[in-house]
Amino acid sequence: MKANLLTVGALAAALVLTGVSLGRPATAASAANPTRIMLAGDSITSGIDGDYTWRYRLDQELDRQRTGDRVDFVGPLVRPRGSYWHYLGGRDWDSDHNATTGTELDDQLTQIGPQVETYQPDILVSYLGTNDFLDVPRSNPGRSQAELLPLYQARTERVLADWKSYLNAVRAARPTIKIVLGELVSPKIPQSIRDTYNARLQELAGTTWFALGSPVEIAQLAGNIWSSSRYLYDTVHPTPTGETYLAQRFAEAIRSVEDVLFPAPIEIERPNVAWDPALRPRISVSGQRIQVGYAYTARFSSIRSMRVRLGDARTGKVSLGPFRTIATASTWTSARLRPGTYRIRLQGKRVYMASTWSQVYTVRVTKAG
Secondary structure (H helix, E strand, O other): OOOOHHHOHHHHHHHOOOOOOOOOOOOHHHHOOOEEEEEEEOHHHHOEOOEOOHHHHHHHHHHHOOOHHHEEEEOOEOOOEOOOOOEOOOOOOOOOEEEOOOOOHHHHOOOHHHHHHHHOOOEEEEEOOHHHHHHHHHHOOOOOHHHHHHHHHHHHHHHHHHHHHHHHHHHHHOOOOEEEEEOOOOOOOOHHHHHHHHHHHHHHHHOOOOOOOOOEEEEOOOOHHHHOOOOEOOOOOEOHHHHHHHHHHHHHHHHHHOHHHOOOOOOOOOOOOOOOOOOOOEEEEEOOEEEEEOHHHHHHOOOOEEEEEEEEOOOOOEEEOOOEEOOOOOEEEOOOOOOEEEEEEEEEEEOOEEOOOOOOEEEEEOOOO
16 A cells, blocks of 8 residues: 555554554545555565565556556565565555565465455465475485476476465455466576476466456566576575566566556566665774774665775775675774775675675774874
8 A cells, every 4th residue: 555654654663663564545546446456475576675676666667657546555564574674665655565485385375365355455466386396405405306306396286286275265255356476487496397387377377267257367477587697686586677577577467457557568677777775884993994884784785795995095096805794794894004085885795696886985094193
């Protein structure tokens, strides 16, 4: 639900630690009969601190097409995974969702019916299944790919059966609901398994088993792009560029079941979107050494490692340190420096994804004592 944070400041402070959805006050345009969309899934959909999320990209496209006031995202959650409720897009957008980090499809079988009954979505976008397949090697350590193959095949059958149970529960709660599912993309899952599963999922959606009044559309997500760290920063979760791709394909699938929400061409996908978390270190000078502390800033945006670039304003000499893991090094201390002016910039990294550089911080080193 759309929210204006200026009008709910006190309530937000009370609820921020609970994960309770505040929503936004309905406008005159949206109060009549908005299309209620539930975005369900796992961490790919929820995102973590320091993400925009593909949900944000979808929300922004609806606003761009001037249909945002006719849509209400619904669900029991509002935050990404993490401790800080830090979306890079801020909080002034419709962040209600139903995506739980680490969840598998079979975890949701008893929950989705009551959730649909409570929130009454007109459209359910459910992107689940990745964790079900990632569980195969996790639960069978030490086995070769050849030994894992029949286990993956058995898991394919189980997940497809779970989808039938899941969708039956959804339809029992709301018979006219429109449903969008997504293909598997993670290269951590063998391609042959992904290809088989995605084809079977498409068949499942197209069978006459599904009620005519409650269509199921499959978002066409699969492709070779996901082998690149430009799209997945850890082979599972999307980078900002990957977020735009997911949002584009889910928007296209939503348009297939509710075309009035996207009256103009959908323009979400971008070829290269930077990851630009705010990097604001604590900088101090002692004994002609500069110390940079960045633990909080890194955690705030789920940065795993950080490096520092130090420039001498007088000589122009620049040194670039290596990425250091936050878990073992949350500060950086320079060598003893000559008196003068120095310029510092930071860059963060999350697995294979490097951030943009921070602003320049100017530091003055004087003679000791």
